[in-house]
Amino acid sequence: MSLLEIHVLGAPGLRQESQPVGAITDDVRRLADDMFETMYAASGIGLAAAQVGRRERLFVVDVDDTPLVLINPELVARDGTAKGEEGCLSIPEIYGDVERAARVTMRALDADGRAFEVEGTELLARCLQHEMDHLQGRLFIDYLSILKRRSAMAKWERERAKYPSLRRTLDPRDLAEQHNDEAL
Numbered sequence: 001m002s003l004l005e006i007h008v009l010g011a012p013g014l015r016q017e018s019q020p021v022g023a024i025t026d027d028v029r030r031l032a033d034d035m036f037e038t039m040y041a042a043s044g045i046g047l048a049a050a051q052v053g054r055r056e057r058l059f060v061v062d063v064d065d066t067p068l069v070l071i072n073p074e075l076v077a078r079d080g081t082a083k084g085e086e087g088c089l090s091i092p093e094i095y096g097d098v099e100r101a102a103r104v105t106m107r108a109l110d111a112d113g114r115a116f117e118v119e120g121t122e123l124l125a126r127c128l129q130h131e132m133d134h135l136q137g138r139l140f141i142d143y144l145s146i147l148k149r150r151s152a153m154a155k156w157e158r159e160r161a162k163y164p165s166l167r168r169t170l171d172p173r174d175l176a177e178q179h180n181d182e183a184l
Helices: 026-041 122-135 146-160
Strands: 046-048 058-062 067-079 082-086 096-100 103-109 115-121
Touching (some): 026 067, 046 122, 067 122
Antiparallel strands (some): 067 103
16 A cells, blocks of 8 residues: 545646546555555545546545445435535645535445445535545535635635645655544
8 A cells, every 4th residue: 555645726636527437446446545545644534536636436434433435426315404614635724614414325336346325424424425526526615605715715825835736745654543523
């Protein structure tokens, strides 16, 4: 396994729609493993392939020590609404309140190609929707009001200077045992 660079806001791939995975190969499984390692090193709970410069329709999440690989996910049900603070590994140090469905059900393939459904509430529901948005080229800041988005973007312009290549390189020593509940 290896750490991948995380593409940050401004990198063109973050705004592109992902492509369905045609076959689950060793390369796809290796990508998922590397994404988990990268997500943990960045203290996150979710990471989409687009965030590491890949086009595959795939993301990984780990909420409450339940790691999941979702390949070609589809949102099949949503219910209720809940507002909560979100952050993003591709927009470090920027947070905002986002309203999302309180409960969701997604259908996907796992790393072995088996179909499964996952139902999420609370943090898992938020994480699943956040990562699904990445596969469609959307970011959590797209849901903020105009004033809050302007404020977040002004703060991001100051943070962005840390990432001149529009990539966030993680140090292997950053591997964390604990997960940050705010970094999706």
